[in-house]
Amino acid sequence: MSFLEPTEEAHRSPTVAEVTELQIMGFVVPILNRDFDEIRQEVRGRIKEEKWQRRLVLIIVSTALLLDNMLYMVIVPIIPDYLRRIGAYKVKYSYQLTNDTVGSENGTEYFVSKLHKIKEYESEDTSLGYLFASKAIIQLLVNPFSGALIDRIGYEIPMIIGLVIMFSSTAIFALGQSYGILFFARSLQGLGSAFADTSGLAMIANRFTEEAERSKALGIALAFISFGSLVAPPFGGVLYEFCGKPVPFLLLSFVCLLDGFMVFMVIHPKTQRAETGERIKGPTVFRLLLDPYIAVCAGALVTANVSLAFLEPTISKWMTDTMPTVTEWQIGLVWLPPFLPHVLGVYVAVKLLKRYSQISWLLAAVGLGLEGISCFIVPFATTYTGLIIPLSILCFGISLVDTALLPLLGYLVDTRHASVYGSVYAIADISYSIAYAIGPVVAGTVVANLGFFSLNLIICLSNVLYAPALSFIRSVYSYKPFENDSDGDYKRDVSFNESEFYGSLENQHFDPKQPGHQYAYDQNRDINSNN
Structure with missing residues (x-):
């Protein structure tokens, strides 16, 4: 029986004999002529390749940064009008008297006085300012702690945490109907951004170790940041005008959820582990800020x-x-x-x-x-x-x-x-x-x-x-x-013109037990030297 005929097992994978029959008949259909388990294993193997892992990381991080900046700016054309509609402000009225010229006759101008009623929203500018700034303020307060946590447990789990929080805040934005709820959602987004943004940039730096590749990858991520900030206001304004407030936020929340699931495809089981099996302890935010070079970069x-x-x-x-x-x-x-x-x-x-x-x-x-x-x-x-x-x-x-x-x-x-x-x-x-x-x-x-x-x-x-x-x-x-020489000793290659050097290596501590993941410390060095 040809498997082209209807059978009760129409959904099963084709057997080798059936595939051979198809090929003899001249049908060479990609995917259909292969066992699905084989295809699934090949896809999994391809995803685990370092090249594809890095591409997936770049896609995931760029999407997360795009979403974060779209969420930051999408409220600009939506929230001011929406808060007025739901009566979030106290309304007061003022009156303005104007004299309008209606005509002239024999050199005499005739005026009509009109009393205009002006509607004002009390504390609108202040309320909007606090709402817009709350995300950045919370992000600013949480970042020192999120950075330390990322160094301790790795990059992928904090990325998932950040995306889940961003998903929750976006859903609350879609359903919230009061200033207090929207303020809470905006602040919650700052918490999610502190994890997602920081872990995303750190993940790129970790996976792209070559300087030129790292610059290119971070440049692509920056382009997505810019695109998210610039496209969000027209995106939000058009959807708000024709579809209502929930639609733009629900769409963005769905993409957040999808991006979070994609992170599971790039999780490293031994992220940031040295050969000893112990996680490298990185410097704290405050210690890094004492580095004058990093401080100058941060100020810029x-x-x-x-x-x-x-x-x-x-x-x-x-x-x-x-x-x-x-x-x-x-x-x-x-x-x-x-x-x-x-x-x-x-x-x-x-x-x-x-x-x-x-x-x-x-x-x-x-x-x-x-x-x-x-x-x-x-x-x-x-x-x-x-x-x-x-x-x-x-x-x-x-x-x-x-x-x-x-x-x-x-x-x-x-x-x-x-x-x-x-x-x-x-x-x-x-x-x-x-x-x-x-x-x-x-x-x-x-x-x-x-x-x-x-x-x-x-x-x-x-x-x-x-x-x-x-x-x-x-x-x-x-x-x-750090480089490991032929004798097993660790040394730093420092070659520079001291006349052009603004700092000094004196009093700077370079501990070979604290290098990066690509400079793992050989704990057996001391044992070998004693022998």
């Missing part, structure tokens, strides 16, 4: 992201006041065109770092300079197109800074501490959180008291004045990883 990341964090909550109102012809949808899409220069900046930085690996500090300094110049130009823009140009330069500069410094943080812990990355990328996440925690509050206060131009001047000066400080880290590549 804060400074670079202050510009975006300060402009995002203030530029919409400034455009409304200075560009009367600009429509609401144009204001909502003002950050979308600069996405392309951001991706271009990532591409340029990755290519330059691959060829000239020691110019990270210079790329970051140039990026800060471009940010400062662009922020100074922004207040002078009088048209929508004229505004897009400095904003594009701004995003290009930010991408140079981030793409140059994030891989450098991984290199610093590889060569000066231990190759566990939770705490150092918690510092990077803290840097972003500081900028976005103070942005909605400080920027609004500065604009209200000093004006929009003064805000941009402050941003410009902070970026330009900080840029020279990056020359301090130009000697970081003088440090080389």
Whole structure:
């Protein structure tokens, strides 16, 4: 009997004889001509290959960062209108008397007085500011502890924890119908981000150990961060307008859940374990911040992201006041065109770092300079197109800074501490959180008291004045990883021009028992030397 005929076992896998019959008949169908168990085993084997593991890690982390930044920005066009609709604010009315000219006769103008009733929402700006900033504040407070936990238990489990928390917070956002519930959901998202973002960046640094590959992988992740921030407002606004508040949040929560399940495909059973079977103890966040090189990098990341964090909550109102012809949808899409220069900046930085690996500090300094110049130009823009140009330069500069410094943080812990990355990328996440925690509050206060131009001047000066400080880290590549010589002794290859070196190796402690996972300590060395 041919297995093409209907049988009661239609769903069973074809036998070897049936496959042979198909092949004789001329039917060579991929998958169907093979045993499903064989296919399943082949897929599992392929997934376990290091090359595919790294690709999966990059997909998972990029998706997590995309989701986090979409969740951060998707509420911008939704929550202000929704809170007004549900009566979250006390409403008060004020009256304004205006005189309108209705005509003139024999040189005499006739006026009509009109009394306008103005509806005001009490404490709306303050309430929205606290709601928007709560995520970054919680993330800032939790990051030191999440970084330590990641170093202790590995990267994958904290990633799953973060994605589950983000899923829960997004679902609460979809169903919440009061200011208190939405505030709780926003704060809960900060808790999830502290685990997901930090473990994601650390996971990339752990799996991509070669410097050029690490820069490329982190650059791709940064592109997804930018894309999430820029595409979220139009995504949320359109779905909110036509489908209601729950739909955009439910879609994002589903992707969170899917991404969490994918993490199980890349879990390492012996993540961060040395040959002794013991987990390497990494330095704490506070100890890493005492490293002047890491401190300078962290300060640069804060400074670079202050510009975006300060402009995002203030530029919409400034455009409304200075560009009367600009429509609401144009204001909502003002950050979308600069996405392309951001991706271009990532591409340029990755290519330059691959060829000239020691110019990270210079790329970051140039990026800060471009940010400062662009922020100074922004207040002078009088048209929508004229505004897009400095904003594009701004995003290009930010991408140079981030793409140059994030891989450098991984290199610093590889060569000066231990190759566990939770705490150092918690510092990077803290840097972003500081900028976005103070942005909605400080920027609004500065604009209200000093004006929009003064805000941009402050941003410009902070970026330009900080840029020279990056020359301090130009000697970081003088440090080389631990190497094991032929006699079994551990030594560090340090070759540099001392005249160009800003620090000194004196009083710096390099413990061979605390190297990274690729520099495992041979506990038998002492035994062999005694023998």
